Structures are given as structure tokens and as C-alpha cells.
Amino acid sequence: MSQSTLDDDELFGEAASEMRSDVEESLDAARAELPESDAVWETDADNVLGVLNGLRSALDVGEAEDHLRDAKKWFTMGQRADAFDDADDLEAAIADLEELIADIEAAGEQVGDLTSTVPELRSALDDAAGDDEDAEEDEE
Template sequence: MSQSTLGDDDLFGEAAAEMRADVEEHLGEARAALPDADDVWDAEADNVLGVLNGLRSSLDVEGAAEHVRQAKKWYVIGERADAFDDPEDLEEAIEELQELLEMVEDAHELVGELTNTMPQLRGALTDAAEAADDDDESEEEEEEEEEEEEE
């Protein structure tokens, strides 16, 4: 019995170590897949739409989200099996990354909305300016006609 039990315990310890390594590896991959802070802050474009499109692209974190999902999956399995000696640090790291991903995803959504809104806003402002120009021209023509009638 002791030989079999010792073997099972050794295998369980090895599996727990591999599970922890998998969680840590996925957390590292998630961090690496996050956008670079300078890519989010710095912009090179000719107009606002170009800036927004570049920002939206830099805020794409699908790869990071998938790695966090994998890390969490292996963490949950390991935690339920009581395989980790110190699971708190892994749990904290997962929570921090999830919060950061939510922030980035929220920003991505907001930028996407602005990217869709700005061309519409520009078009509406252009139409309003043209209408104002047309009104000014009409007023000038009316004033000229009134002046001609007075003479």
C-alpha cells in the first residue's frame, strides 16, 4: 500500500507543479499579449479617424483574454483538487489581469463607438456649414434685391 500511495502522491505533486506552471505560463503569455503602453498613448495619423483606428487596433486583446481564460481554467481545476500550496498569488494575478483586460476592452468599445460617430459628426457639421453658407448667400441676394428696388 505504501509503495502505491507514495507513487500516487508523487504523481499528484508532479501534476500540481505542472498545473501551477501552466497557470503561470498562461499569465505570462497574457501579459505579453497586452498592448504596449506607448502604442496606446502615442499616435501617428493625419486626422482623428486615423488616430482612433490606430488606437482601436492597439486595444485588441483577444489573445491576452484567451490566455487569462486558460490560466483561470487550470487554476480552478488545481484549486478544487487542492493541488496548490499557495494559491492566493495565482488568484490575485488572475484577478488583476482580468480587471486590466476589462479596462482595455471597455476602452476598445468606447474607441469603436467614436470611430463610428466621428465620420457621421463630420458629415453633419459639413451639412450644417453648407446650409449656413446657403442661408448667408440667400440673405445677401435678398439685401441686393432690396437695394436695387430702393434705387
């Protein structure tokens, strides 16, 4: 295809289409990195600590943030260049995915806190039960 057959509007239209495609592909890649719902719901652990460790691992978003960043980068570039006729769907998809990733990461932090708290709680309860047994033995 020679340059004489393409004018600037056609080139811009192609670039805009490719940019939109890049955003959509990055969003799809980010969604593919998210944990599966069954992974955060089902468990085969024998105790609470095993459940928490499994859940913490399941809540890993992998490279979803990197893909989301790429989507936002291409979206911002296209938006500033006024390349998209209608970008509301892309903007909404980016916002939804950003919120979902933030929710998953927040849940992971909470699970991480519980993962360290539960063993401490168990130890404290064991100590308290031991203190009660010691007090009973002292009374006899």
C-alpha cells in the same frame, strides 16, 4: 524511475507543481498578447479619425483571453483538487488580468463608437456650415 520509488504524495506534489507552472505560463502568455502601452499612447495619424482607427487596432488583445481561459481552467482544477499550498497570488493575478482585459475591451468599444460618430459629426457640422452660407447668400 520505477513506480516503487514514487508514492502517491510525491506524484501529487509533482502534478501540483506542474499545474501551478501551467497557470503561470498561461498568465505570462496572456500578458504577452496585451498591447504595449506606447501603442495606445503614441500616434502618427494626421487626423482624429486616423488616431481613432490606430487606437482601435492597438487595443486588440489578441489571444490573451484564450490564455487567460487556460490559466483559469488549470487554476480551478488545482484549487478544487486542493493542489496548491498557497494560491492567493495566482488568484490575484488572474483577477487582475481579467479586469485589465475587460478594461481594454471596453476602451476598444468606446473607440469604435467614436470612430463611427466623429465622421457623422463632421458631416453634420459641414452641413450646418453650408446651411449658414446658403442663408447668407439668400439674404444678399
